[in-house]
Amino acid sequence: MxxxxxxxxxxxxxxxxxxxxxxxxxxxxxxxxxxxxxxxxxxxxxxxxxxxxxxxxxxxxxxxxxxxxxxxxxxxxxxxxxxxxxxLSEGEREALAAEGRSRLDEERRQLEDGRRAEAENRSGTKARHDGRGWSLY
Known part of the structure; x- marks a missing residue:
C-alpha cells in the first residue's frame, strides 16, 4: 500500500x-x-x-x-x-474513571467558556453598516 x-x-x-x-x-x-x-x-x-x-x-x-x-x-x-x-483493583478502576469524568467536565467547561466568549464578542460588536447610531434627523 x-x-x-x-x-x-x-x-x-x-x-x-x-x-x-x-x-x-x-x-x-x-x-x-x-x-x-x-x-x-x-x-x-x-x-x-x-x-x-x-x-x-x-x-x-x-x-x-x-x-x-x-x-x-x-x-x-x-x-x-x-x-x-x-x-487493577476496583478502587483503582474507580479512581481512573473519576479522573476521566473530571477531564470530560473540564473540557465541557472550556468549550462552554469559549462559546460564551464568542457569543459575547458577537453581541458586543456592531456590524460595520448596521444602521445603528446615526440618524438623518
Whole structure:
C-alpha cells in the first residue's frame, strides 16, 4: 500500500466524531486529540497512518476501523492496556474513571467558556453598516 502524504487540502468531517461521541462535543474533542496523538507516531507506523488518513479527511474513522491492518494493530496495541485494567483493583478502576469524568467536565467547561466568549464578542460588536447610531434627523 502506497503511503499518501499527511498534508491534504481536505479536512476531516467532525460530524462523525460528534456522532460517535453521542453529540458530546467534549468527548469528540478528546477523540480528535487521541487521533492527533496517534498521528504523531505514538503507537507505531500503522496507527500513525490510520490517524493521518482520518485527520486529513481522506477516510472516515468508521471506514478506518474496517481496514483489517488498522483494526488488527489497534487490537494488538490495546491488549496490554486491557491486561493492566484487569489487574487493577476496583478502587483503582474507580479512581481512573473519576479522573476521566473530571477531564470530560473540564473540557465541557472550556468549550462552554469559549462559546460564551464568542457569543459575547458577537453581541458586543456592531456590524460595520448596521444602521445603528446615526440618524438623518
Amino acid at each position: 502506497d503511503k499518501i502524504p499527511y498534508s491534504s487540502p481536505r479536512t476531516m468531517d467532525h460530524s462523525e466524531l460528534l456522532e460517535m461521541a453521542q453529540q458530546d462535543s467534549a468527548q469528540a474533542k478528546i477523540l480528535k486529540q487521541s487521533l492527533e496523538h496517534l498521528a504523531s507516531g505514538l503507537a507505531g507506523d500503522t496507527l500513525k497512518e490510520m490517524a493521518q488518513e482520518v485527520l486529513s479527511g481522506r477516510m472516515g474513522l468508521r471506514d478506518a476501523a474496517a481496514v483489517a491492518a488498522y483494526a488488527e494493530e489497534a487490537v494488538e496495541q490495546s491488549a496490554p492496556l486491557a491486561e493492566r485494567w484487569a489487574a
